[in-house]
Amino acid sequence: MLNSKFYGFIQIIVDVLLIHAGYLIAFYIRYLGEFPEANFPSYIRLIPWISLLAILMFFIYGLYDTIYKRWIEIFSSILWVIGFIFAGNTALSFMLRQFAFPRTVLLMAVFVHVILLSFWRYWIWKMAKKTHGKKTVIIVGKRDEAEFLAGKINESTPDLYKVIGVVVTVDSILSEKKDHCFSILGEINSLESVLIENNPSVVFVCSDLSKEEKVEILSKCLEYDCDINFIPDFYDTLMAQAKILQVDDIPVLYVNSSILPSADRTAKRVMDIFVAVFGLLLTMPLFLIISLLIRLDSKGPIIFKQERVGRKGKIFFLYKFRTMVDNAEKSSGPVLSNLDDVRVTRIGKLLRHSRLDELPQFINVLKGDMSIIGPRPERPFFVEQFNESIAGYDYRHRIKGGITGLAQISGKYSTSAEDKLRFDLLYAKNYTPLMDLQILFRTLKVLLIKDKAS
Known part of the structure; x- marks a missing residue:
């Protein structure tokens, strides 16, 4: 290999x-x-x-x-x-x-x-x-997530995987029928016969199944010598970082509840200040040029301030160069932006593509609102929604948000909030100064790729 x-x-x-x-x-x-x-x-x-x-x-x-x-x-x-x-x-x-x-x-x-x-x-x-080689794949899960994952795999890795069908739970079989381009091969309780008849190379298991269902699927895949990939949920992500310990004669899995001990926080803060000061000094000529271009391109303030949720749920104002028309959400209310957002100005498109609109956040870092590296801070309106719909979402607020992070270099602009959370949790549980340095360098790579995460 x-x-x-x-x-x-x-x-x-x-x-x-x-x-x-x-x-x-x-x-x-x-x-x-x-x-x-x-x-x-x-x-x-x-x-x-x-x-x-x-x-x-x-x-x-x-x-x-x-x-x-x-x-x-x-x-x-x-x-x-x-x-x-x-x-x-x-x-x-x-x-x-x-x-x-x-x-x-x-x-x-x-x-x-x-x-x-x-x-x-x-x-x-x-x-x-x-x-x-191109491996045949079966997706197992509830219908909506299974079909979404099947489409994602076929679209993003067509030379590596081919989804031949999905196996769904009973409740999703009985739900309203929708048009789809993947065969429903059966229900989870018929997985054994599906594996025998279709002989897939790999089984992908969605995150929305119960632990009992996942254990049953795992045992069947091992029995029929089929590779298996789990899409992790909040529990799986944290348990993947657990340490194996022994208490007397009892084996245990230890999950540390603390994130970034004081020594790590101090080292991270020193790095934040150094990078932010260096970044501001290096990009000061760009600040002047961008400010002039924004002023000439459209009416409104040069610097855009927006409420974001920081560490421990603290609300702060995040600074960016304005890339949209002034008062873009006056009539619509809070709306997540997308790649083809009509509210974005001509200069705004250039700034977003090059990520230069993020430069004023060096000021947020110096103020202590943010870190250079960390989960991307979200708006209170959407945080409230995500807390209700995504298990463990609030866990990401145990550390400061960042200008860039693991989700930004690993995901795409269209990556779902659930998948971005998985990257954020992996970062939070695996933090090292070397990891921060690696993310910082790889962020430069993202500047040349249009559809990477924001």
Whole structure:
């Protein structure tokens, strides 16, 4: 399998070799087939550092686990990896006093790297999908969620999975019939015969089933040697992070109720202040340009303030550059925005696509309302709705909301509130400073992908 440790090691080796091949080709082109003694040794001395930097960036951008990713996500990651390698090597040549390393070679290597790594990574991606093959899938759950999940799988991973039908609960069988494009193969109590007749490769189990139903489905799938994927609910997500302990001679699963101990909160706050101050200083010219463009494009304030729910349910005003017409919800009331929202101005579309409308939230971070990384804070109106309809939704308010988060780099703009919550819970239970750093770097990748989550 192309996702095994051996092939992962091979990918690392080839990635590093291609990075250095890019520099050698750039030298060859720049100096017409020669490797001048005055310049080439500077590159030789930097080889270990270049290699380490390249491996680090490939890991940060998740390029050793790509089979379920779209090519646009992989290509965007490659571009950012190459960009950081260029910036890092430029800095290293100064820090290690290797001034003879030609800047022209560094710049030319960028274009060579884009070509070499794109072709190599595209081939690896295609080979991984070919090795995986198209597996037949059965969805088990209540009818609405089962059909929604079936459509999602067929649409997003048509080269990996093919949904051949759904198995539903008795109550959803008796519900009002709706048009659908998937066969209802039977009820849960007939799952055994469905597995025998259809012999699926994988069974996906929806989150809306009871624990007893899930246990029964699991036992049947194991009995008939069928892989199984559970869509986690609130309980499943928290239990997945449980530690196995022993109390005397009793095995127990321990779930820590606390999130972010004081030491972690302090470290996170220090990182927030550093990134926010650096971000404001770096983007100050953009603030002036964007403010002028908004003023010229439409009437209304430059900065848009909106109530959001923060840590422990505290209400605060979130700042953004205004991207909609003034008083956009005057007649409609609170309405969730979408990709083709007609209320968005011309400049607003550009700001939203580039995520530049979020820049004023650095001020929220300095005020302590938000963190750089965390669950995206939602409006009180929708929080009240989600608390009633989604189990465990309020749990995400145990930590500060963020400008970006795991849901933003992993999901899409259209990702449901339930799925975003799953990402938020996984982040809350798995927080480390390294995870924050990884999310921060991967957020840059999202800027190049139109349909990523907001």
